[in-house]
Amino acid sequence: MQCLRKLSVSVSDNPERNLDLNDNIDELTKIIPDNKEINYNTWKRVDGEKNIKKMKLVNVNLKKSEFIGIIKTELEDFRMHVYRMKEQYQQMRRLKEQLPQNHMIVHMDFAENYTCRSVDEIQSAYWHQTAITLHPAVAYFKLDGSLQHRSFVVISNELAHNTSTVWSILDILVPQLKQMDANLEYIHYWTDSPSSQYRNKHIFHVIANHVELFNVAARWNYFEAGHGKGPCDGLGGATKRFADEVIKMGAAVIQDAADFFAWASTSTMREVKFL
DSSP: OHHHHHTTOOOOSSGGGGTTGGGGHHHHGGGSOTTOEEEEEEEEEEEOGGGOEEEEEEEEEEEHHHHHHHHHHHHHHHHHHHHHHHHHHHHHHHHHHTOOTTEEEEEEOOOOOEEOOOSSOOHHHHTTOOEEEEEEEEEEEEETTEEEEEEEEEEESOOOOSHHHHHHHHHHHHHHHHHHOTTOOEEEEEEOOOTTTTSSHHHHHHHHTHHHHHSSEEEEEEOOTTOOOSHHHHHHHHHHHHHHHHHHTTSOOOOSHHHHHHHHHTSSOTTEEEO
């Protein structure tokens, strides 16, 4: 869209207002000379060090016809992306409204790692700070016909946010859910969709064998890329903010995951179950 605006094409700053732009993109781009070579920057995944792919701004030169073809393709992709995003949130709201008894919705995500700090630390300690993994989860369930929720935060010194960590978290979390509802029949997981964490063959195996593993059926739902934000983000942020405050007041010393768990378990965040 930025490139189109630079070419004096009338487009909105609001991406969603451009959903139907494909219908008249040819008419709008008539002001661009047919022989004009269009230069713009775009994000692409390129090879980095040790053959590791990374996103980088790349300069591109295209003929007008090629450029318009790309715009049409990306506009259609974006239109479908927005449609799926809206449909997913609608289904989530509907599921909460119509959640059957003995069913639970578990919305979860990794928070940004918490970095341990001290109020008064020697200089060398600054360069050897310990990180902690926090994995918030919010479970929704019906109680006497009313939708209720319970918040959990799994604390770990394992910094790899991968499938093995997710499996270990489920192994801790699901028994807690079954304690809340001894007749739990079904878990509806909702997460974002990074393939390194939740959307891969290993998680598919867990879901396919969820009954054998946990004695309860389950389904895994994925939010559209970039739209997995929710209560977990607020829960993770609040937990880290409270930890920072008690450290600054000198009320706690948190140097590793064990210290964090010891503080959190006795903190004023009594509505949150720390695991």
